[in-house]
Amino acid sequence: MRTTNRPASGTVQSVDRAVTILELLAVHGTAGVTQLARELGVHKSTASRLVAALERRRLVEQVEDRGHYRLGVGVLKLAGATTARLDLAQEARPVCRRLAADTGETVNLAVLSGGAVLYVDQVSGTSTLSSYNWVGQHIPIHASSNGKVLVSELDGTELTRMLGELVAYTPSTVTDRALLEDELAQVRQRGFAVATDELDVGLTAVAAPVRDAHGDVVASVSVSGPSFRFDEARIAEILPLVRTATTEISSRLAHVPPER
Known part of the structure; x- marks a missing residue:
């Protein structure tokens, strides 16, 4: 050979x-x-x-x-990571399809990968005339709702390692570390993130976390669309649907929410 x-x-x-x-x-x-x-x-x-x-x-x-x-076992570790990602996409797919149908907007499933947000699946909604395919793309963490959800529970050292330089992609991109940390604290408390015109002018996204059996944030799901359509009232309509979807996906990954 x-x-x-x-x-x-x-x-x-x-x-x-x-x-x-x-x-x-x-x-x-x-x-x-x-x-x-x-x-x-x-x-x-x-x-x-x-x-x-x-x-x-x-x-x-x-x-x-x-x-x-x-x-060696290192190959099994790499294969296991790939299998876990495929399992996540498989479990999330029907839920994301329903979310896209209910909102009419584009739905993305994302994970952390190499200091960036990796989009692993996307479903276009009926309101989307033509949607950019984000699958396989690596997106900056600090400029996306998915990214903010995915790093919202990291400690300071791990957060610094993940974030790197906070580059401005639009005038609305948060590039001040202290302001970003304040926003991440709000994401932790509220359980969702919103990014308006931060990656692309005219694009708004709402995201919520997907948790595994240990309660760790392993993925995020976002609903995105043109900013002119995503006013406060529209976001308020979409948010419960996103949270219901991420709760269901988390349940499929054996996550049990803590009793209140």
């Missing part, structure tokens, strides 16, 4: 070879460095360095027959 058309860049080539090692182990189950080197078409010392790097990240591990390797 020799790879072809491998990139010329040294760093990219190393990454390509490391991924190929994972693919080879997935096919063979176990393999020694000599075999891996032969199938990669590289010197044994090169294969050994690549395997060592993967082993440090627990992506591969030695079997009892030392010198032979198999996929």
Whole structure:
């Protein structure tokens, strides 16, 4: 199983070879460095360095027959994260469809990913003539209602790590850290966030949290549309529907709300 058309860049080539090692182990189950080197078409010392790097990240591990390797628990961790995200989207999809039908607006399901908001699913409503497809897009945390919901319960250190630089995307984007923290405190208290003209002028979104069995915020659901349509009265109509939807999705993820 020799790879072809491998990139010329040294760093990219190393990454390509490391991924190929994972693919080879997935096919063979176990393999020694000599075999891996032969199938990669590289010197044994090169294969050994690549395997060592993967082993440090627990992506591969030695079997009892030392010198032979198999996929490690690190791969299971990555696969588990992907499966959890797919499960979330699957459980949320019918609820988001109903929310889009009830509001007539665009509904998005989002999670945190790499210091940004990742949109994992979207359903367009009947009032939407043409809606931009946000699925797969990474959106700045501080400029979106979903982002504010997703980081509203993080402590200061984790919040700082997630936020990074507070860039202004419109005149309405909150770029002052103290003001943003005040707003996040309100989001925590109220259980929802609103962003008006903060990412794009003319776009307003209302979001609420989705919680898992431990009560942690693992996702958010937003309803968005043109700002001229999202006045205070309209937001007041939409908000209960969003909260009902996120409560149902949370229930599907085994979340049990605390007794009041």
